[in-house]
Amino acid sequence: MAPQNARTGLSCLVLTLLIVPGSAVAGETPEDVAAAIPITSPFHEPLVFGADLEQPPLPAGEWIVFTNFDGADMNGCGWGNNSPQDNCSTIFQGQVLPFTGDLGRRAAVVQVMRNDLGKFNIHVTDVRPASGDYDMEMIGDWNPAPGGGFAGVAPSIDCFNSDGGEVSFTLDYTSSPTGIAKAVLQEIAHTWGLEHVESKADLLYPTTQSVPDPTFVDECFQIVQLDDSNQPVPENNIQCPNQHSQFCNGSNFQNSYQELLQIFGPGSPDLTAPTLDITEPAEGAEVDAKFDLKLTAADNQTPQLLTLSLKIDGPSAAETDPTAWPSPSDLTFPITGLAPGEYTVTATVRDEDKNEAIDVVHFTVKGEPVPGTTGEPDTTTGEPGTTTGEDTTTGDEPGTTGDAPTTGDGSGNPTTGVTSATGGVTDSATTGDQADGDDGCACRSDLAPTSGAPALLLLLGLARGRRRARA
Incomplete structure (x- = not known):
């Protein structure tokens, strides 16, 4: 009897395909956002720390970014107090709701973040550290809901990360894990002294109308602000001039990549097998x-x-x-x-x-x-x-x-x-x-x-x- 073609008749093996729980899509853009919106809220005035510093404090080992997807009740702990250990916030006192994405979508958000932060000595986790200093990003909607359309908000522009760990926020504004992750990265970067820039290729571009996969670019770009029409225009009130001028010709330009590399040092690959x-x-x-x-x-x-x-x-x-x-x-x-x-x-x-x-x-x-x-x-x-x-x-x-x-x-x-x-x-x-x-x-x-x-x-x-x- 002649051998049968494995793709014809009934002499074949049928294997159902596997699917990850949920729809974790790590490479998509936030197409469900109808129009460009500010990533950082224009309605909250950030505090400024370390503007007079000329050099960053010595890095204290690996820096930790805690992505909190589970929600929390935020406390008003006093002026300037944005302690992640105590869920303190100068921006919002109320309930942050749990992120609506499933485990796969959460993992996809963090995967995108690691791709961008892996160049630096920064560790991203969804487990709250038991001790030490760290940044916390609250990812989820607010109750009561904020007014105005924006993706997130940072409490400060903290030059050289001099004030240490803080709490910032990203709203559940899109179904795209990439969209969520890029907003998270901008808000946290503000607490490391980075300001908005003119390039759509950089993660510090001020609206969601950037390139599909912005990153921390190793190039000097003009620092900008948004006008009343949400269009970027040159910013004259620079918050961290000494941080920016070390790598660019003038304090009104910013090199996001070099500044983070100076603050945190280079990253190292994960060599531990699962x-x-x-x-x-x-x-x-x-x-x-x-x-x-x-x-x-x-x-x-x-x-x-x-x-x-x-x-x-x-x-x-x-x-x-x-x-x-x-x-x-x-x-x-x-x-x-x-x-x-x-x-x-x-x-x-x-x-x-x-x-x-x-x-x-x-x-x-x-x-x-x-x-x-x-x-x-x-x-x-x-x-x-x-x-x-x-x-x-x-x-x-x-x-x-x-x-x-x-x-x-x-x-x-x-x-x-x-x-x-x-x-x-x-x-x-x-x-x-x-x-x-x-x-x-x-x-x-x-x-x-x-x-x-x-x-x-x-x-x-x-x-x-x-x-x-x-x-």
Whole structure:
């Protein structure tokens, strides 16, 4: 019998695609904001600290930025007191509501922030430090809601970060994690002495009408303010002239990158690999044809988007596309329809800095091996192993009906978006639209079993993931 094309008929393996909880999209722009709005509130006059300093204080090791997504009751603790340890604020005394994004969207916000702050000795976390000084960014809407359209607000222009940790705010103004993150970065940067500049490529551009991915640019730009029409015009009242003039010709220009590098020093890469453990099935276990594959994955930094891929080697081979999950995660993948025989599952997880962890488990699916699924080469033709005797792909055998696994909408086409390593959802994962005469089998060549195998269905269902509670 000639080997069958793995993408035609019923002799194929169907693998449902994985999706990260929620829609964490780390690379999108805030398109849901109808018009450009000020990133920093024009209605709040910031305090100014350290304007007479000529040099920054010596950096006290790694600086910490705490992103508070969980909300809090803010206190008025006295003039100039914006202590993050005590939830003090000179700007707002009231309730900051929890951020509406799920765990994936939170992790995507922090991922964008780390991409921009990783050049400096700054650590971003969503865990409140137990001691020491740090900045806190409250991310969420206010109750009562503020008047006017703006994305965030900083309490001060703190030259050289001389006053230390402070509390600033970013409202839940867009569904875009990138939009949220860029606003957060501007508000925190104000508390490090950075002012608004004219370039749309720089994170200190004063409105949301910047380039899609602004950053801290290593170039001198004119310092500006917004006029009554929200248009940037030159700023004459410079708050931190000594900080700016060290790198630019005149105090009315600013080099955001060099100033932060002077204040905090250079960053260092994260070299710590994540942890990964396949907890079920156990090594050497014998399992039924229907079983759960369970694993745990975590990273030393939180939150973190971990990229997971799975490879199954054996009579029914399969491989998943990389998918992103927030760390830490306990994940369960229901599997059914594997042909009897010996298998190896290899799980690979990478963190945002490409540190990698691998775990491998060997197990056996109970039952008599199905002829033609061993993958041994055909000694007469050199073709992959083929079935002998009658064609077993008619759907008359148990487990070989060819019924495609259903997705959340009850269809047989796995059309769920695949979340990329950066959290971006792609729509190209739809596999039900096949060309070249494929009769809707929706199989992918890299997921196919040994050619000529009986019709097999591998359902690697939507992972049931939950985030472990922190100790």
